[in-house]
Amino acid sequence: MKLSIIIVNFNGVNVTKNCISSLYRFLDVQESEVIVVDNNSSDASRTELPALFPQIVFHQLHENKGFGAANNAGAKIASGEILFFLNNDTLLTSEITEKLTRILMSVESYGIVAPRLMNGNGSFQLSFGKHPTIANEMNSRKRSNDLAAQQLEAPLDNHPVQKEWVTGAAFLIRKMLFQQIGGFNEEYFMYFEDADICKRVRNVGYSVWYVPEASLIHLGGMSYTKGNQQIEYEYRRSQLLFYSEHNTFFEQCLVRIFLWMKYVPQLFLQSRRSMALKILSLTISRS
């Protein structure tokens, strides 16, 4: 067996069902296995999914420790030499696994390959970028509300392009390499774990590639959850962690200045005070 597809499910039984059935329409079952890691869902996932798809490897976790931890658990029981991490809110619309595997194995130094992602309505989804620094993050933030500007980033031909970072929604990695770097860093709960793993892959001499020729649908990528303070806190926590691990001291100072500028004024807003306080205390406690 060559390919292990790892899908993390958390309370998304219907979405995951669609994802798995779209997978099996194109998968070469002799050469691959599908591992579904259930992150302690409270919906019908744990009974329905194994019943509906007896051919999958269903792995039940009893505590939700986040996206990275669940993926690591899936990787541990995977028997393929290539791991394909796939979000559960994706749909395959053509045969891409064979193509992506072939490209990943074609050159010794290719560490990660990722397909082109598209929104449910068929438009291009920006799913790669430069290594996050203050300047790069500001740049992409400027574009985050301008869908037209994002579309301009879409590659026009089908040649694989080398990137510094691709999204964790769908990518393939060599299992040897994944084990060598120790898998996902489980300290990140839901953000920056993809940028982190790409950076660590590049640190050990492998490269990250985006393959426009192979595309799949990523449904969740359309809406950026605004206003949820818990998510905003997790985002900032991951950001600080990422900067302290991968960026220069200067960048670490910059991100703190930026966060102070953003969150000190929010201390005067009743509704956002407690979150702002938590984030500001993070900027001091994390070195």
Place this chain on the structure above:
Amino acid sequence: MKQFVSIIIVNFNGKHFLNDCISSVMPQCADRAEIIVVDNGSKDGSADYLKQTFPSVRLIESMENLGFAGGNNLGVNHANGNYIVLLNNDTKVNNGWLDGLVKAISDDRIVCASSLIKTEGIPDRYYEKNGSINFLGHNIMRVFDEPTDIFFAGGASLIFKKEIIGLPFDADYFVYAEDVYLSLRSRFMGYQIRHTNESTLEHFGSGTSKTQKTKYLSFYQERNRILNTFLFFSPSTIIKVLPLLCINAVVKCCASLIGMKYSIRGIVRAYGWFFVHRDLIKQKRATLLLERKVDEKEVIRYMSGKLTNGESIIGKVINTISLAYCALVGLKVIELKR
């Protein structure tokens, strides 16, 4: 071999249409077709109604309104069939509707076909001959002599081959003229479009758009009609068409100022959009160029050079001048072939 068909119905606040539409389609499906309803975030309880009344229909709920273009694309992404049928929700299909459509694209050169759509209030004689479009994206009626010839397959009821077309629309169109986009794409890929009178349905007409503001509708209608011309034709053709476009812009602005069906803000915004999004248009043109197989002459020879459908003396004068202009600059439209 019988092809599996996915029938996609996009619904936006159209609960009262769904029963007529789906119960007329369902008996024709049997085991060779599935019905997929994409609910574009309706607020009238359409989704719950569907789950209760038609549990065998595949319901895909979108949190936001993706428009007609994006909604259909989402449905196609979920579809299992090789043949895709797009159907408006404010319709009622007649016996043989699905068979007629499937039969119409059995030929390898044809990727897309449309049904005979009877809309309330349109006199019968308009159905005798199929229409085409002009360079401004207006429908010009009664153009083709052959009953199977048509320029574009109307989005209210059409069939296409998924393995060739892929996703039918550009989601940026949102609503209006996306069906013309699909047919232009197919024609530039070297395929033909067909019309079939064996597949018929009733259309209640603008069921969804009646509820929307004219400001938005004018914008999308005007922008998309012209965007089609800007995306598919060569720079030299666009320059030739430019005088017609300018006349069109002036006429539309005047019409909206005296309060005729257009909204001035929508029209101005539509023209402004082209200036702001020059790069995006370039990008889209480059993408479409990759799949192009035939010269634009092959497409232009099916287009109309008329400007209006009017049959009054003024309409005839305008059309004669416009056709003379086309002949002068070398746009070989269908009227000039005769």
